[in-house]
Amino acid sequence: MSKEEVGVTRFSKKESSSRIGRIPTPTGYAGLGDINSYLIFPEQAGDELILIDTGICSDDAWQALNDGLAELDLRVEDIDRILLTHGHTDHYGQAQRIHELSNCQLWAHENLWLTNERMRPPPERKELELYYYALWGVDRALADKAISRRAKIADRYHAMEPDHLLKDNEIVAIPGFDLKTIHTPGHCPDEVVYWQEDTQVFFSGDHLLPNITPVCLTQMPREKGGVRPRALSEYQASLAKVSPYPALVTYPSHGAPITDHLALIESYGLSTDRRLLKISRILEAGGPMTPMAVGKELFPKAWEEQIVPVMSEIIGHCDLLEDAGHLVERENKGVIEYHYRSTPAPR
Numbered sequence: 118m119s120k121e122e123v124g125v126t127r128f129s130k131k132e133s134s135s136r137i138g139r140i141p142t143p144t145g146y147a148g149l150g151d152i153n154s155y156l157i158f159p160e161q162a163g164d165e166l167i168l169i170d171t172g173i174c175s176d177d178a179w180q181a182l183n184d185g186l187a188e189l190d191l192r193v194e195d196i197d198r199i200l201l202t203h204g205h206t207d208h209y210g211q212a213q214r215i216h217e218l219s220n221c222q223l224w225a226h227e228n229l230w231l232t233n234e235r236m237r238p239p240p241e242r243k244e245l246e247l248y249y250y251a252l253w254g255v256d257r258a259l260a261d262k263a264i265s266r267r268a269k270i271a272d273r274y275h276a277m278e279p280d281h282l283l284k285d286n287e288i289v290a291i292p293g294f295d296l297k298t299i300h301t302p303g304h305c306p307d308e309v310v311y312w313q314e315d316t317q318v319f320f321s322g323d324h325l326l327p328n329i330t331p332v333c334l335t336q337m338p339r340e341k342g343g344v345r346p347r348a349l350s351e352y353q354a355s356l357a358k359v360s361p362y363p364a365l366v367t368y369p370s371h372g373a374p375i376t377d378h379l380a381l382i383e384s385y386g387l388s389t390d391r392r393l394l395k396i397s398r399i400l401e402a403g404g405p406m407t408p409m410a411v412g413k414e415l416f417p418k419a420w421e422e423q424i425v426p427v428m429s430e431i432i433g434h435c436d437l438l439e440d441a442g443h444l445v446e447r448e449n450k451g452v453i454e455y456h457y458r459s460t461p462a463p464r
């Protein structure tokens with residue numbers, strides 16, 4: 118099957134040769150731009166209309182979704198099932214609103230609750246979060262700001278309960294267009310990629326993105342002293358998991374279709390290596406250092422406004438350095454410090 122036949126260039130009109138439509142809607146986040154929702158058109162009249170990801174909960178996104186559907190002679194009411202790639206607000210935010218009009222089902226990975234809980238932790242969890250921020254060397258004002266910013270985002274949408282929880286390798290049966298669920302944790306714990314075997318396409322969510330390297334958000338342990346999932350290490354394993362698939366086209370949630378996912382994964386590897394080297398040199402020159410101190414050096418402009426992604430980048434890469442024996446992590450008076458051991462060899 119050629120790339121044209123699977124609808125790379127034809128998103129705006131329904132084509133008999135293509136089962137896929139794309140509706141971009143604005144996220145309102147500077148630097149992120151639109152999120153792509155994908156439609157799977159029914160094989161025959163009466164079959165289900167499926168929407169992969171919903172867009173963020175905003176009037177602009179709602180309008181864009183309605184306009185995109187109208188262009189295809191469809192309405193929100195026609196949607197039978199939503200499949201989520203993961204539970205971030207730009208993918209999940211409009212689910213409830215769509216459901217209210219269409220009575221559609223919502224299917225998502227069984228770890229969706231973890232992402233929901235991160236957005237809306239129980240009130241008693243705040244102390245634990247402050248403990249971990251302090252452990253990373255983040256001052257109290259910055260930690261409070263991050264927590265209240267997240268609460269504001271969570272207030273904007275309703276976390277609709279899924280009708281079905283997907284497991285790794287589960288097949289989503291769609292007439293003539295079955296999708297295989299590939300669990301790809303890293304960016305978040307419930308991230309999945311959907312694989313369509315006959316047309317050899319991926320719907321990659323935020324796991325594979327053409328213009329930005331996905332941030333692997335650090336997950337705090339759910340209790341003091343608990344095990345922290347190593348998000349970036351999990352992400353590396355998830356990249357290895359999707360690599361062997363012979364994808365002709367990968368449809369990402371942000372940006373244009375990807376025609377060579379292996380080249381993209383290779384480019385992620387190179388930028389990871391560059392970052393590991395930079396952090397290692399920072400530690401060699403100035404260590405021992407807290408995650409926050411490394412973050413201030415590596416992201417002198419971003420750390421103040423984007424503490425969560427900055428901490429995620431530092432902690433994730435330091436996990437990789439620690440696993441390879443290039444640094445040692447020690448706790449000193451309630452704060453983590455990274456101690457330089459050696460510099461990773463360039464590839």
Ligand SMILES: [Zn+2]
Nearest residue numbers: 203205304323
């Ligand atoms: Zn995401």
Ligand SMILES: [Zn+2]
Nearest residue numbers: 205207323370
């Ligand atoms: Zn996203």
